Amino acid sequence: MVFSDGALSIGELAERAGVTVKTVRFYSDRGLLPEASRSSGGHRRYGPEALERLRLIRSLRTLDLPVPEVGRVLDHPEGMPDALESAIDGQLRRLGSQLTALRWREAALQLVRECPAGKRAERLRLVGAVSTPPSTAPMARFWRGALPFRLSPRLVSSILEYAVPQPPADPTPAQVLSFARLHAIATAPCPAGDPRRPAGNRTDVVHRPDVLYDGLFDAYVLAAPDLKANRTPARGQALDRFVAAHAESRGLRDGPGFRRRLSGLLTRAADPLVDRYWELTGELSGSSDPTLGAAHAWLRSALDTDVAAATAVEPGDPMSR
Incomplete structure (x- = not known):
């Protein structure tokens, strides 16, 4: 009417x-x-x-x-274009999140379908613990708990940028598995030797953590070309910067004695859980650039080689003076 x-x-x-x-x-x-x-x-x-x-x-x-x-x-009729653009942008973000979730579910289903029957229960447990779209919050908490509490926000942010891999928007089943395993490491219960325990509970206290991590970043950058070229860990500028960072952060000086102590300390502090974390991070990213963990492992090996070579020198040898 x-x-x-x-x-x-x-x-x-x-x-x-x-x-x-x-x-x-x-x-x-x-x-x-x-x-x-x-x-x-x-x-x-x-x-x-x-x-x-x-x-x-x-x-x-x-x-x-x-x-x-x-x-x-x-x-807001007078500001219709702006209001509409804002609304569309918000909807595009929501759709992007939904599409990412669907792609992850699809890859997870393919992962479970294609794996041997004997591994399906484990794969289901791993992927079932990860939200869709996947969240990196557990990894960020993992590293925040591992880093010294006095570390500056600048360095915490830089480390998290490298240590917390961003999940790909269109993952392969293998990437879903790598991310799920990372999630499992980050959310596992915290045993006595876990790196997530507060730094105050550790026997080796670094007095100036910013000095240490700034120096470590320099050393990792210097070591990266050797890792990319697949060179054997050896003494050089990268190792010297690596050791200097540890020495300066403790108020000590580099020298043969300090290198021996540092080698032993790093060997005792080595954690297979963290090493595995970095391996999975590399698998997930698919990048040829070495992870911080790979650079750290290379420098540790270089230090061990250097210490072993120095120990092998007899006291009467001119090279020991």
Whole structure:
């Protein structure tokens, strides 16, 4: 029905817009489609502008924008382009997250389907513990617990950037498995020897952690070309910077005695769990660049080789002076 003043009944508005009366009532009840008035019998009446507004609502909903977002766009007609762009950006982010979750589920299903029957229970347990889309929060907590509490936010942020791998948006089954294993390491119970235990519980206290980690980063950068070239760990500028970082952070000086003590200390502190973490990080990234863990392991080996060579020199040998 069209009233004499040009107002439309709810049925007429629904028919012209190609929707149901129930749909018009839904948008009206949520404030998206204001009524012009009510008839004497209490029936809803809409102004001529309601038809165009309803068509706009339908267009926005076709883009799957949530009703609250549609309301925000309609409430700012003077800033419609900005409000609409913001709403679309938000929807694109949500869709991206949903697509990533679907891709991870697909790869996880392929992983379970393709693995030997005897390993399916383990694979199901691993992938079932990971949210979709996957979260890196457990890995970040793992490393925050492992780092000295006095380390500056700048260095914590830098270390997390390297140590917390970002899950690929379109993973392979192998990458899903690597991420699930990383997640399992990061969320495992914390035994006495776990690196996540507070630094204050360790016997070797670093007095200036920023000095140590700044120096370690320098050493890792210097060692990277040797790792990429697959060179055998050996003495050189990278190792000297590595040892100097440890010495300076403790207020000590580099020398044969310090290198022997440091070699023993690093051997005792070595943790297969952390070594495995770095291996999985490399598998997940698929990058040819060495991880911090790989650089650290190379420098540890270089130090052990250097200490062994120095120990082999007899006291009377001119090289020992």
